[in-house]
Amino acid sequence: MKPYQDESTGKREQVELMFNKISPKYDILNRVLSLGIDTIWRKKALDLIKADKPQFILDVATGTADLAIEAAERLQPGRIIGVDIAEEMLEVGRGKIKKKNLDKIIQLQKGDSEQLPFEDNIFDAVIVSFGVRNFEHLEVGLKDIHRVLKPGGKLMILEFSQPQKAPFKQLYTFYFKNILPLIGKIVSKDTAAYTYLPESVEAFPFGEKFLFIMQACGFETKVKKEFTFGVCTAYVGVK
Numbered sequence: 001m002k003p004y005q006d007e008s009t010g011k012r013e014q015v016e017l018m019f020n021k022i023s024p025k026y027d028i029l030n031r032v033l034s035l036g037i038d039t040i041w042r043k044k045a046l047d048l049i050k051a052d053k054p055q056f057i058l059d060v061a062t063g064t065a066d067l068a069i070e071a072a073e074r075l076q077p078g079r080i081i082g083v084d085i086a087e088e089m090l091e092v093g094r095g096k097i098k099k100k101n102l103d104k105i106i107q108l109q110k111g112d113s114e115q116l117p118f119e120d121n122i123f124d125a126v127i128v129s130f131g132v133r134n135f136e137h138l139e140v141g142l143k144d145i146h147r148v149l150k151p152g153g154k155l156m157i158l159e160f161s162q163p164q165k166a167p168f169k170q171l172y173t174f175y176f177k178n179i180l181p182l183i184g185k186i187v188s189k190d191t192a193a194y195t196y197l198p199e200s201v202e203a204f205p206f207g208e209k210f211l212f213i214m215q216a217c218g219f220e221t222k223v224k225k226e227f228t229f230g231v232c233t234a235y236v237g238v239k
């Protein structure tokens with residue numbers, strides 16, 4: 001599933017272009033479209049690895065660094081590196097990190113989940129929120145994350161899933177497919193980005209299927225926790 005109807009470019013290229021385009025409006029749209037709940041999801045997801053007290057953390061697909069910033073405040077690690085393919089998302093993130101005086105702890109750099117620019121076995125934890133759905137090759141990304149994690153280290157993934165129970169399922173589907181793309185289009189001025197969001201969620205594996213993929217990529221999966229009736233799910237795997 002690619003954001004734009006352009007056969008000449010691959011998913012990675014299109015995703016990079018799309019996030020660079022929407023970067024100035026990304027944070028405000030997240031807050032408005034989720035009614036602020038996305039910040040609570042990130043906090044709850046990070047709590048799943050809090051007891052491990054990870055010191056060196058990699059935030060893959062960090063975007064504007066919301067998860068990295070939350071992790072710095074909530075997990076109190078020594079250091080966090082955030083990587084993303086979209087340089088303009090990183091620029092917004094760097095501004096936020098500086099404002100919060102977290103630049104000694106968090107560094108952001110350009111990097112692709114499928115070819116992480118790090119040695120093997122160095123991170124205590126890897127975290128990813130709303131990123132894996134956008135990878136061009138999901139398994140390649142998960143395997144490279146496995147490579148850079150220390151043995152015993154944890155991967156926490158937070159991603160959209162699909163609510164299954166009526167009537168929330170119907171209400172949510174209506175909102176996600178009709179209202180969200182309309183608001184997204186008006187605010188971001190990118191017609192495709194917020195149509196791609198519900199379509200990519202619909203096409204993406206979740207729940208047991210996603211756990212199975214994590215296991216196939218080398219992780220012993222430990223936890224799957226749904227938030228807000230299954231609008232999103234956090235998964236934790238161990239190397």
Ligand SMILES: C[S@@+](CC[C@H](N)C(=O)[O-])C[C@H]1O[C@@H](n2cnc3c(N)ncnc32)[C@H](O)[C@@H]1O
Nearest residue numbers: 019061062063084085086112113129130131134
């Ligand atoms: C929906 S945003 C999530 C940003 C942030 N983690 C959050 O919770 O708000 C998805 C991000 O994934 C990035 N991304 C997509 N594919 C990637 C890849 N292969 N490697 C690194 N980042 C990637 C995009 O550039 C974008 O910034």
